[in-house]
Amino acid sequence: MGYKIYLNGEFVEKENAKISVFDHGLLYGDGVFEGIRSYSRRVFRLDAHVWRLYKSADSIRLNIPMTQEDFKKNIVETLKVNNLDDAYLRVVVSRGPGDLGLDPRKCKEPTIFIITDKITLYPKHFYENGLEIIIAKTKRNHPLSLNPQIKSLNYLNNILAKIEAIDAGTEEALMLSIDGHAAECTGDNIFIIKDGEIKTPSDDVGSLEGITQKAVIELAEKRGIKTRFKKMFPKEIFEGDECFLTGTAAEIIPVTRIDGKVIGKGVPGEITKKLLADFRELTKIDGTSY
Ligand code: PMP
Numbered sequence: 001m002g003y004k005i006y007l008n009g010e011f012v013e014k015e016n017a018k019i020s021v022f023d024h025g026l027l028y029g030d031g032v033f034e035g036i037r038s039y040s041r042r043v044f045r046l047d048a049h050v051w052r053l054y055k056s057a058d059s060i061r062l063n064i065p066m067t068q069e070d071f072k073k074n075i076v077e078t079l080k081v082n083n084l085d086d087a088y089l090r091v092v093v094s095r096g097p098g099d100l101g102l103d104p105r106k107c108k109e110p111t112i113f114i115i116t117d118k119i120t121l122y123p124k125h126f127y128e129n130g131l132e133i134i135i136a137k138t139k140r141n142h143p144l145s146l147n148p149q150i151k152s153l154n155y156l157n158n159i160l161a162k163i164e165a166i167d168a169g170t171e172e173a174l175m176l177s178i179d180g181h182a183a184e185c186t187g188d189n190i191f192i193i194k195d196g197e198i199k200t201p202s203d204d205v206g207s208l209e210g211i212t213q214k215a216v217i218e219l220a221e222k223r224g225i226k227t228r229f230k231k232m233f234p235k236e237i238f239e240g241d242e243c244f245l246t247g248t249a250a251e252i253i254p255v256t257r258i259d260g261k262v263i264g265k266g267v268p269g270e271i272t273k274k275l276l277a278d279f280r281e282l283t284k285i286d287g288t289s290y
Pocket of ligand 1: 035158184185186187188189207208209210211212213246247248249
């Protein structure tokens, strides 16, 4: 038996957590979501995640029928009900059941669910030796088509790039904007370090404003390391001394090879390792306790 799932105001067993086949989240990817983590009974940056969830929902004109405060209470309650100290949470709000047309007005009630589970991370050896990634041919959605800042249920753009990564025998792929700038990976933001300065693409290139990305920038600044949002072509990424990815699930993961080219010394860099240590310390103190 799995963990209990919050579904539309009730806690139900996994087997009974069922939604309609007419749900537009399923039929059209019409909905939004968040991935959140808790560490030792502290939800990391809960306010930021719930704020982003509501911002994504606003962007698709999806009204979540509850205040952000109540939403946070439900998230925390889901963790308590399942007695989980360390967990990964998937929070989903879909347009809800409608008919077979696109019209969102036909969907009267959003579907809300919160799934908790134990976190599955990248295997340890990737943190120790670095990850190899490729550059995907699939371009990241243009912000004027489907803005990557909206964390929507429509992840097909990312999945196509992920399939390219898998075909190439790697775990992740860097996605470029239509005009060829580095945007982000399929589920993570990207950073490079060059001559002691940290650079990451700004979200206007076409990436999600990462909550881990922001935390890492704060940590770097605390260490006195210069950080900058920058538009970068792949050449600048290849020339980095260090490269790493950030995301709620991955935390900070070093990248040592892109498209077969070795980055820096080909091993996880010193600054990357320091930031990962800082980040792990931060997760012990920065969070909503329950
Ligand atoms: N980009 C994409 C496309 C993502 O799905 C995610 C989250 N998995 C991120 C970046 C990283 O964001 P965060 O640090 O807020 O998890």
